[in-house]
Amino acid sequence: MKNNRRDFLKAVGIGSGALLVDPVIAKTLTEKDLKTGPTDATNAVFATRNMETDYLVAGGGMAGFCSALAAARNGLKVVLIQNRSRLGGNASSEIRMHICGASALSQVWRETGLLEEVMLTEAYTNPQRCWEMLDFVMYDKVVSNPNITLLFDTMLYSVKSDGGKIQEVQSYCSATEEIYNVKAKYYADCTGDGTLAALAGAEFMRGREAKSEFNEPLGLDTRDDITMGNSLLFQSQPHDKPMPFKAPEWARKYEFSDFKFRKIHSWEYGYWWIELGGLENIVHDGQKIRHDLMAVVFGVWDYIKNSGNHPESANWALSWFGAIQGKRESRRITGDYVLTQNDVLKQENFEDRVAYGGWPLDDHLPAGMDDTSLSPFRSIPLKGPYSIPLRSLYSKTHENLVMAGRNISVTHAALSTTRVMATCATLGQAIGTAVAYCVKQGLTPRSLAANKSKLQEYQQLLLRQDQAILNIKNEDKNDLARQAKVTASSALDGHEATSVIDGYNRDVQDNTSHQWRASLASGEQHLDLQWNSPQSISAVEFTFDTGLNRHLRLSGENTTMKRQRRGPQPETLKDYTLELYNGNTLVNKIEITDNFLRKVTHNFETLKADKVRLVAKKTHEDENVRVFEIRCYA
16 A cells, blocks of 8 residues: 555655645745755745654544644644544534444443533534534634644655654645655554554554454454445435425435335434445545445435435425545554453453543444345443553554554454544543653653553543543642642532542542532532642642533434533533632632633642632532532642
8 A cells, every 4th residue: 555655646746846836835934844846937846844743643533633632732742634624533524423432321421531621612612503613613722722733634645664663754735735744753643544554564453353363252253354334424404395306317226125224213414324335445445435325325315305205304405415434444553452342341440541432332234235134233232431551552563653543452343332433532632641741751652551650640640631531530649639628618418528639520430429519599609728838839720510421412413412411511610719818818819700611720820828719609500519629739
């Protein structure tokens, strides 16, 4: 594949200097950054931009977005390469898949961290349910961070490696006709297809394993090269008059029997089971698979509109259909550990755990719509969440290559649960934070996983930044709140003030709420953290309740949206005051109105204080104030 791609790019002029770039763009490059090739009559030149950074992230889906943002917020300079003009991957307005994850357990395990921040922001700013607004929320967070350089419409095509270390990647932006040569300390493959790893010559897996390989109940007698397929979605809207539809000649034809295992229960948003490609090469046959999926989409819509079996569709018309297929499976990059079906079912708690999953073992049959006589999937629900280790998130063969998303080190059976986007997002945050920690500590991801004290320090950093990890509590020695005396104006039974420093920032299903709760019916309530002597404080961090027992996702399906709360979550503290005192003197006061986030950090110039007070005034709807955790740092 590497040679074929390079030969193709040479044929069209990439690397030779034969392509041209707008001379205005060329003038913005320094002499050091600019390499000129042959010029045409207008003196336009083909430009190559050389860049150096701490961390290059290839792929701007949920995993890549979270990885880039996590690394940047932890102080690294980041280059984020995305081959399209939208962030979000399968969740973007181009594809419109649900962001699913451990909420499928219907317990309390909705993923937190950067994903929760994005979804809370989208729900608050997008009451109109416009899919492009989710794109906007992610774009805003990336371009507002000065540590991130975002390269849209940029395709990775070559990787230079020296032994087991990546030296440089090359990519091409068709919109500006520029080559980007990027050198980084670390590289993240969040492409989904494992493209960066494959170009680097890293070891990867593909297809379905035999039982003999990992002793998995879902394994095959003999391994094969088959994957799950791709899907195309569509959306439709009702009108006040009949809306006829005539299918193109190339649309597939369907009849009632084709939908025995595929429910047509509504058609404002359909359907994940419009799936094909598992029996083909999911990467190299992509153009064919896309057209075949288009034929299915218009064939299904033709059946809905014209079969006579759904007369209530008469006034409905298509409002959108996907042109980029949503992928489920491709290459899986081999790490030091390969997560298996058995690990998932045992709910293994690895020592180097950095994230968790909770989606069912949800394996889609490869034939998809090519064989409607078969059920499109088989699903094994889980009893609870399972952990994912750091060792599955870095390359076994390349020491400065990490990965997140559906291309991590898992078997095909385990991939059927880890592949969903909420899980992928938390994996992205895990590796972005890991790389930032490794750069500062002079470690590699492998040595980090093997160093127990450093690993625990890194896990504490993840937990502080609201990453979802199982069975790890706050033991951060730098958190001053842990040494404070905690009192409150009042507290409901079982929800004492000291809960805010008990080490847990969420409900963990141990019959304890782990939150301070007090009634606001009679007015505002306050909670105090007090020390015997003044402390140097420059940051106070809160973790509020945002209803992690519920789903929170954008969907084109009305029934899905009815099962969740849009806008600010009702439990969340909306209006409050943060006050810091030294003796009886108020030394800082911060007034907050209309908060809707779960994790809120207040930074300020270092000051001396012996008391921190939270004055809770109003939630969005709940009659009680609910606070999981308060942290304080010098």
